[in-house]
Structures are given as C-alpha cells and as structure tokens.
Amino acid sequence: RKEVEQDPGPFNVPEGATVAFNCTYSNSASQSFFWYRQDCRKEPKLLMSVYSSGNEDGRFTAQLNRASQYISLLIRDSKLSDSATYLCVVNSFNDYKLSFGAGTTVTVRA
C-alpha cells in the first residue's frame, strides 16, 4: 500500500469555480503535512503546511482529519494560474524524508 494516495484527476474547472480534492496517508505516526504545487517540468514548491485545526492562505484552505487519515485542499475562486499538479506530502516524527503522493492535476479554463 502506498504511503500517500491521491486522486490523480484531472480536475477541469472554469475560472471562478471552487475545486477540492483529498489525499489519504497510511502511516498513523505521520506528524507533519503539506501541500506542494508543481508546474509542468518544474520543481515542487511549498504551497502550505496543514495544521490540525485547519488553515487558510488566501483562496486556499487545507484540512486534516487524523482519525480518518486524510488531508484536503480547497481552492476558491480559481484562477488560470492555479493550473498545476498539487502534491500531498507527509512527514513522520524522526523521519528525515518527505513522502509524496503522485499528485492531483488541476486545470482551470477561461
């Protein structure tokens, strides 16, 4: 079983729409959670950390459900520039590596 699983999409949405997607993780000892954004053929860039209480960063909202071991990302008022692959990332205590999902592709159309 993969450590981190994501719905690959693609999610194809019009500008201004709201789009949401989840990922699940298998290691109950996971302690830190992130969403990274990756544009085509570029490096991943940290979008936001995910906290237990949930957190917002502008149009982006992240939620964590430890009981069910899933993380979600919601994008409001989608912009063309939001088109990218969103990588769900998990880190466990005393573990130096980041564990990545395969990514969810979002395409925002005009």
Next chain:
Amino acid sequence: DAGVTQSPTHLIKTRGQQVTLRCSPKSGHDTVSWYQQALGQGPQFIFQYYEEEERQRGNFPDRFSGHQFPNYSSELNVNALLLGDSALYLCASSTKRGTPSYEQYFGPGTRLTVT
C-alpha cells in the same frame, strides 16, 4: 539570496554508463536530500546527507550513491544506468538550525534520459 541550484539541467546517457549530478543548497542550509521523480509520479526519496554523512536512505539500490562536501554541496552518482533510471532528479535543502528539518526547498532538477 541564492536558492538551490543543480547541474546539469539535462543529461542523456546510455545504458551501463555512470552519471554524476550536482547540487548546491540554499544559503544557510546544511542538509541535502535527493529525490527521483519518474513521469507521472511523485518524488521518491533517495537519501539525505548531513555533516558529510548519509543520514537516511530510501528504497534505492546501491548503484545510487552520494557525497556531501564541507561546503554542504552534494553529488548524486548512479552507476550501471538502466532505462528505468530516466527521471527528474531533484535536490532539496534544509537546515537543522532554526526551521524544522522537514521544510525542504527544491532545486530545478536534472532531467536524466537513459537510452
């Protein structure tokens, strides 16, 4: 403030050959991690170097080896290349001082094609 840099940007090698990829961490960072990202997949952890030692290794064969230099830069070496080694190789840097070690910043990557 220079970010993470990697060289070369692209590389084409033949099966059986050896390759060396290079990474310079972000200014102020002392820890370097290497990841392999195959097409359509998320990055997979290869290993992490800190204080010139391999601190943790992922599920990769011994053909993959690395080194960290006193200036914190790092090399990734892959021997006996296979077609399946074709991927984007990403270097990420972080620091034990201050920010948590899991805040890793990625370089632009080296795209390796094995023919």
